[in-house]
Amino acid sequence: MPEQVRARALGAFYGLALGDALGMPTQSMSRTRIKDCYGSITTLVDATQDQPIAPGMPAGSVTDDTEQAVLVAKLLIDGDGRIDPYTFADALRAWEAGMISRGSRDLLGPSTKRALEHLDAGLNPQQAGVAGTTNGAAMRVTPVAIANPVGDRLLDAVVQASLVTHNTSLGIAAASAIAAAVSASIDGADLSTALDEAERAAHSGASKGHWVAGGEIAPRIRWAREWVRGMSRGEVAGAVAGVIGTSVAAQESVVAAIALAEVSGDDPFGALLLAAEIGGDTDTIAAVLGAILGAQHGIGGFPGELVGTVRAVNGLDLEPLVDRLLALR
Template structure:
């Protein structure tokens, strides 16, 4: 494979692996995770009393990867364009399938509210006007794979088109643009910190596209936090994320936490995903976003092959095919990897 193919596959692989690592700990406190599971060092099954994924097999993905792959399929089938109503219908159908099989892993608060409004006859352009949580950011990685950072305007437009239905606020769109921008720049060969910087710059532009809601700017908050965390030990970072940044479903917390983990663990990506799975809160989403950004920079080989194969086998997903199809949409030149 070319370097671009390695990194595109790495983005999807990191997303799925991080998601599966965080599956058994999602919505649990850091203290409870440490007491009942210990530090996460690999794939484990969901405990019987897991709040969302009780008893799920080790290696199972959650809504983060499932919805990202749904976005990928819509992008491929639509030759890079997705109708807003079609996207809403696809999300509703996905949730119904989850309900039919008894899953507790359903749509998040912002997405659920938007889809309910559309189902009741509301305008898709207005349905996402309250969406501030991380649902758009968690499923946006395929957009970063499909659209090159060499055309920021096209990338921003694609992020908006796949996000506004459920997250049409400055916060929701900024969160998604930051993740997609970092992924896309990483695939194009940017260094990790450069890719994060590109994502934050795209996130600043996205703030102006959606409805204003009260809340701290994600790029501004992230830039401050990244500076503070630059010289922290891993133990200090854990306390900083838990006590200062936050690890909830709110975009200002989870997206910033994912960026900090990406920066800190740039030399040990898999350890970073295990750390994210151990930190408490929205662990599967934080680990998935960090995994996507790390994988986009370093390629799929940076993750343990056995763990990746377990996720692929248990969840029945074909990440290689998806990456190939998204790259066909991208049409980017192969860039040399930055030092």
């Protein structure tokens, strides 16, 4: 495996974690509230005591985005590239139980929780996730992208990883877009090409899940990329927050991350800071943006000191996981 491929894969996984940690203190807050509490986000900061999801969490702490991505990585490795839906469901339940025991408010998202309830009621995995339209599958899909090159194999793996919780046209399309952008970048595609791959994968992925109403991911990616080109940092923040949207809905937050990548892809750390200030689902937007730009620039694209802080605060050691995922690739 060429060293630059490993560096880009490490950049994707650590970029996800760094983005997640930068967005942790601001998640579920408005842009105005973020500015009042933190001013400008320029580095990792502690969450305030009234943070709605992570009150008082120390600077550098990650959230469900990174923790569930690690979970997916381990399941892929243990399953030799495949994820059994029932094993996945059990792992998600165990993860949430661990979070509850630690007193965290960062629990399973609405789509995942509903899907597990459906499984408990006797529905099969194909039926359980037919209401999953949020960004949960996209936020944890980076290990799938590391383990699979762009193409039918990647799309099949994304479906497998999304099925039990997000078996919808929106959920799978969003996860496919992020996976394709990351995977293409790992193989050395430039940013424009990688985001083109995201659009194509979103189009293909939309046909793989249960159709649900809502703005489709692929055309929204194409429109958003064209619309934000040439905007300043301040303009793009307002455009993304006010028009594209930053909620947990897949067609908002995932498209928002790709729009930020379009205009700030040459400044990966600056892009993550912008995502952390943008309001809404900041941890997930910054996490998936970090995965894309980390795969573009490699692990060296982010400040080493901050990556080290995230590693230390969370006890993260992603190198062995990345090496085994690349072996699957």
